[in-house]
Amino acid sequence: MFVTLDRNASISLVDQITLALIERIQSGLHHDGEKLPSVRNLSQNLGVSLLTVVKAYEQLEKKGFIKRHHGKGTFIRIPITSEVNKQENDPFNWQHDIQDYIGRSTFGQVTQKKSGAYPLHLTTLNTDQLPLDLIIQASQQALSEATSIGSYASQIGDPDLRVVISQYLRQWGDHCSPSDFLITSGSQQGIDLIARTFIGPGDVVIMESPTYPGAIDAFRSRGATILTVSLNEEGMQLDRLIQLFDRYTPKLIYTIPTAQNPTGVSSPLKKRRQLLEIAEIYHCLIVEDDPWYEIYYESPPPPPLYLLDQTGHVIYLKGFSKTLSPGLRVGMLAAKGPILYKLLNVKAVSDLCTPLLNQRIYYHLLQEKACTTYFASLRKTLRSRRDLVHQLLLKHAPSEVTWRLPSGGYCFWITLPPNIQTQELIAQSAQLGITLLDGAVCHPSISDHKHIRLSFASLPLQQLEEGIRTLCQVMHDIQSTSLPFTTETSI
Amino acid sequence: MFVTLDRNASISLVDQITLALIERIQSGLHHDGEKLPSVRNLSQNLGVSLLTVVKAYEQLEKKGFIKRHHGKGTFIRIPITSEVNKQENDPFNWQHDIQDYIGRSTFGQVTQKKSGAYPLHLTTLNTDQLPLDLIIQASQQALSEATSIGSYASQIGDPDLRVVISQYLRQWGDHCSPSDFLITSGSQQGIDLIARTFIGPGDVVIMESPTYPGAIDAFRSRGATILTVSLNEEGMQLDRLIQLFDRYTPKLIYTIPTAQNPTGVSSPLKKRRQLLEIAEIYHCLIVEDDPWYEIYYESPPPPPLYLLDQTGHVIYLKGFSKTLSPGLRVGMLAAKGPILYKLLNVKAVSDLCTPLLNQRIYYHLLQEKACTTYFASLRKTLRSRRDLVHQLLLKHAPSEVTWRLPSGGYCFWITLPPNIQTQELIAQSAQLGITLLDGAVCHPSISDHKHIRLSFASLPLQQLEEGIRTLCQVMHDIQSTSLPFTTETSI
Numbered sequence: 013m014f015v016t017l018d019r020n021a022s023i024s025l026v027d028q029i030t031l032a033l034i035e036r037i038q039s040g041l042h043h044d045g046e047k048l049p050s051v052r053n054l055s056q057n058l059g060v061s062l063l064t065v066v067k068a069y070e071q072l073e074k075k076g077f078i079k080r081h082h083g084k085g086t087f088i089r090i091p092i093t094s095e096v097n098k099q100e101n102d103p104f105n106w107q108h109d110i111q112d113y114i115g116r117s118t119f120g121q122v123t124q125k126k127s128g129a130y131p132l133h134l135t136t137l138n139t140d141q142l143p144l145d146l147i148i149q150a151s152q153q154a155l156s157e158a159t160s161i162g163s164y165a166s167q168i169g170d171p172d173l174r175v176v177i178s179q180y181l182r183q184w185g186d187h188c189s190p191s192d193f194l195i196t197s198g199s200q201q202g203i204d205l206i207a208r209t210f211i212g213p214g215d216v217v218i219m220e221s222p223t224y225p226g227a228i229d230a231f232r233s234r235g236a237t238i239l240t241v242s243l244n245e246e247g248m249q250l251d252r253l254i255q256l257f258d259r260y261t262p263k264l265i266y267t268i269p270t271a272q273n274p275t276g277v278s279s280p281l282k283k284r285r286q287l288l289e290i291a292e293i294y295h296c297l298i299v300e301d302d303p304w305y306e307i308y309y310e311s312p313p314p315p316p317l318y319l320l321d322q323t324g325h326v327i328y329l330k331g332f333s334k335t336l337s338p339g340l341r342v343g344m345l346a347a348k349g350p351i352l353y354k355l356l357n358v359k360a361v362s363d364l365c366t367p368l369l370n371q372r373i374y375y376h377l378l379q380e381k382a383c384t385t386y387f388a389s390l391r392k393t394l395r396s397r398r399d400l401v402h403q404l405l406l407k408h409a410p411s412e413v414t415w416r417l418p419s420g421g422y423c424f425w426i427t428l429p430p431n432i433q434t435q436e437l438i439a440q441s442a443q444l445g446i447t448l449l450d451g452a453v454c455h456p457s458i459s460d461h462k463h464i465r466l467s468f469a470s471l472p473l474q475q476l477e478e479g480i481r482t483l484c485q486v487m488h489d490i491q492s493t494s495l496p497f498t499t500e501t502s503i
Numbered sequence: 504m505f506v507t508l509d510r511n512a513s514i515s516l517v518d519q520i521t522l523a524l525i526e527r528i529q530s531g532l533h534h535d536g537e538k539l540p541s542v543r544n545l546s547q548n549l550g551v552s553l554l555t556v557v558k559a560y561e562q563l564e565k566k567g568f569i570k571r572h573h574g575k576g577t578f579i580r581i582p583i584t585s586e587v588n589k590q591e592n593d594p595f596n597w598q599h600d601i602q603d604y605i606g607r608s609t610f611g612q613v614t615q616k617k618s619g620a621y622p623l624h625l626t627t628l629n630t631d632q633l634p635l636d637l638i639i640q641a642s643q644q645a646l647s648e649a650t651s652i653g654s655y656a657s658q659i660g661d662p663d664l665r666v667v668i669s670q671y672l673r674q675w676g677d678h679c680s681p682s683d684f685l686i687t688s689g690s691q692q693g694i695d696l697i698a699r700t701f702i703g704p705g706d707v708v709i710m711e712s713p714t715y716p717g718a719i720d721a722f723r724s725r726g727a728t729i730l731t732v733s734l735n736e737e738g739m740q741l742d743r744l745i746q747l748f749d750r751y752t753p754k755l756i757y758t759i760p761t762a763q764n765p766t767g768v769s770s771p772l773k774k775r776r777q778l779l780e781i782a783e784i785y786h787c788l789i790v791e792d793d794p795w796y797e798i799y800y801e802s803p804p805p806p807p808l809y810l811l812d813q814t815g816h817v818i819y820l821k822g823f824s825k826t827l828s829p830g831l832r833v834g835m836l837a838a839k840g841p842i843l844y845k846l847l848n849v850k851a852v853s854d855l856c857t858p859l860l861n862q863r864i865y866y867h868l869l870q871e872k873a874c875t876t877y878f879a880s881l882r883k884t885l886r887s888r889r890d891l892v893h894q895l896l897l898k899h900a901p902s903e904v905t906w907r908l909p910s911g912g913y914c915f916w917i918t919l920p921p922n923i924q925t926q927e928l929i930a931q932s933a934q935l936g937i938t939l940l941d942g943a944v945c946h947p948s949i950s951d952h953k954h955i956r957l958s959f960a961s962l963p964l965q966q967l968e969e970g971i972r973t974l975c976q977v978m979h980d981i982q983s984t985s986l987p988f989t990t991e992t993s994i
Contacts, residue, residue, distance in 0.1 A: 023662060023663060023666050023681075027662075027666065027681065028662070030682070031662045031665070031681065031682060034682055075680075075682055076841075103813060103814040103815060103840075104814065104815040104839060104840025104841060106786045106814070106815075107815055107840045107841050107842050108841065109786070110701060110754070110788070110842065111701075111703075112700050112701055112845050113699065113700060113701070113702070113703050113725075114700060114845055114848050114849060117848035117849070117851050117852055136654070136655065137653075138653075139649040139650060139653030139654065142652075142653050144649055144652065144653060147652050148646055148652070151642075151646050151652070151860075152646075155639055155642055155643075158630040158635055159630060159830070160830050161633075161635065161638050161639070161642070161828045161830040161831060162628075162629075162630030162633050162635060162828065162829065162830055163627070163630065163829055163830055164627065164824070164829040164830070165830070171514060171518075171519070171522045171523075172514060174522070175514050175518065189566075190514075190518065190522065191521070191522065191525055191566060196854075197688050197832075197854045197858075198854050198855055200852075200853070200854050200855045201853060201854040204852055204853055204854070208604065208724075209603050209604060209605060210601060210602075210603055210604070211604070212602075212604050226851075226852070226855065229851070229852045230852050233699075233849075233852050234604075263601070295597045295600070297601070322594060323594040323595065323597070324594065324595040324597075324598055333655070337652045337653065338653065338654055338655040338859075339650070339651050339652040339653055339654055339655065339656070339858055339859040339860045340652060340858050340860060341688075341854065341855070341856070341857070341858040348595060349594075349595025349598045350595060350598050350599065351598050351601065354603050354605055357605050357608035358605060358608070358724075360608050360717075360720070361608055361691075361695060361717070361720045361721050361724050362691070362692060362695055362853065362854075363687075363688045363689050363691050363692040363695070363832065363853075363854070364689055364691045364717065364832070365832070366832070367688075367830055367831050367832040367833075367858065367861055368829075368830040369642075369830045369831060369860075369861070370858055370860070370861070
């Protein structure tokens, strides 16, 4: 277990350890009853005094997160697993009886893992890869306008930003106007607004499988019936899609046509037009999530579905958290026709409006020509990283491990052979500081034990190389120990 | 009709007029079929060329927001009112058939009205009333940290901010720790998270009546059964509350115990303790919304319910959009016990996390001692404004009009006599540039035609005085014309 400590922070080390442990528990990193390191071990690992750890453990026990058994050790107690964890005399026990309406939430598993030297699960860039100067300059421009911090934004979003984002999209095609845009608090909110506006219990949603886990969570939370379509090298398998339309009445298709997360696949123009045609025939909404459009490694992708659509079937989501600034949380939703105003109502209930300061920063930022240069150089760096990982995998991974070279985005989607189970690989890699995303969270309905997602975006090159080599070694180790037991010809 | 135009903006005047009109329509400011000013009139009113207005109207017609009938004039078409507005050959017509799940949304009516010289409906401060220097200084500190714009925040919120907000609350009482806090994208999101986590169709929610419209929207959107308790000069009528508990099984009580919106009533300590006791007996959650705690005009309010609670019955919401910065949208939700982790899951689905930059700005801002001075001086200014409006109403309003002097907050809740209907008052006042909040939107269930909410926070003093005088005159005018028809003794 590792906790990043900041000795210059305004919070004590005791509080830092306490809060970090609480977050680890909340993120699903520990299971109920799990034994924690001894006070001596943790103090050595973190380079802090014994007393610091004792105090942190005391705080955690007081808050009900851990339980110390004299002579046996310190154990995790996970408060939300109800009955089992009820402690006599805990004044909060009554809360376990409140019925809640929580759906699946995989966010903790996807983004909150912070341990280990090789965080290969993270699809974010490091601060030193981002155009911080440009963003700070745009922030200064925004701050110089008194209204940015002194006014609510309008519900639909800042009019200037809506003009600029529509100009930005026009680089890639026509059919796009400022009045089509609703500014959201990140693309996740866009997905959530769509789910809340149009999806209710039993409504049929079609998703690619695998896909972005946050979208699965949003549609699940509305009680959707999720049907899946797998992907080939050109994206969604359209014959399967048509079969689904023959049998069901899908209301909405969620797709990432460019540099699909997690597979890295992009659809060619012809396929985009076919998908649109299907949506038009069956009057089904398409939600096009497009965070990766700028990050391609071969030729530029064909226009987004949204810009090909003239009949209001596509709702487009564009976010820049992955490529420009994770800390600002501004997303753009575009929709043609009356549905935009429906989404607007739900936006108001959700959070009234997206912070005006953040919108004004993007307004200034997206006008910068230097953004184009930045994206070009980012593509170049990432492409060489992708190629490096590809070469390393070719060289070091067991021959039965397979993957497709991603056309864009930050991830490899890796298929493991039958004798390597994801859970075992993840557990053993974690002991060596490697964090991976379990492919299972990317599936809406099937149980997947043979995929991991591996990101190459942000790790320093040497660490990236070490991480991949070590991961491959773990794969070999698992294979060598499991082969005698799993090969059918063995006795 | 008035549109604020910015001749230095990057958008053309045509686009500005077009967008402003679209927003007015979306905010419910116009009804379907309403006649717009002629091109000549609007060009004169706005000081723009005839051609500018012609082009704006052309754009609006193309987008389907208005319809021009040769020789008759230009008329509003409201796209979301379905069937009636379907236009033949409109490629988006099919969208009218998509079933949606939108509940009540009153936000447009509450905050998006921007017309008129006397916006007495707005409960926001002007930028020149805000501590902009302090906020800009805090923003500069936040921007100097690369992670503020370069990293996602953790799902639960920035640890430093959670420490600072818990210290901030400790000014008013104990029982509060950093680990109890979840940072939200404004208090509205806090309400929405609570509704989504704990409320489903048929669950019983108790609300004060009148109350904050955004909370009604959030609980309505979950299909709650809303029961109401009216207020006296000490807040919620607890005998009525107990009656409800005798007959129903309420899951949650939403209350604003300090400077209640819209009535301005604050509960004394004794009543707070009684409310808590009721919640404990019946194991009911209390949602305490507390944006106004700093804005009191007599003695400081008793501690928030949350700080009196030791058994995890209160979920506390604290926002500063009303008092510090409407443009940042950071709110804090506090809850003791395991329910916090349930809310956290729904937070992730909603928007992953609140922007880290905005959290870091509040982290620096709330540590500023100068905030205390600012609040003290704000109270003084607002108190004299409150007293001014009180005096003006005493002097000019018809004697049958009644109100209670607000103990805090920005609003008067005004009761009209039977011969003045809210709708008529609002319509006639609007013609003189006065915008009011219709009391009806503050009620979860009853139809109210005799209240208006009137804010005294932000209008320049002279305008405020003119606005109130004019409003009183309109009341007299309505009375003088309506009296002969409504008084029962008249023939």
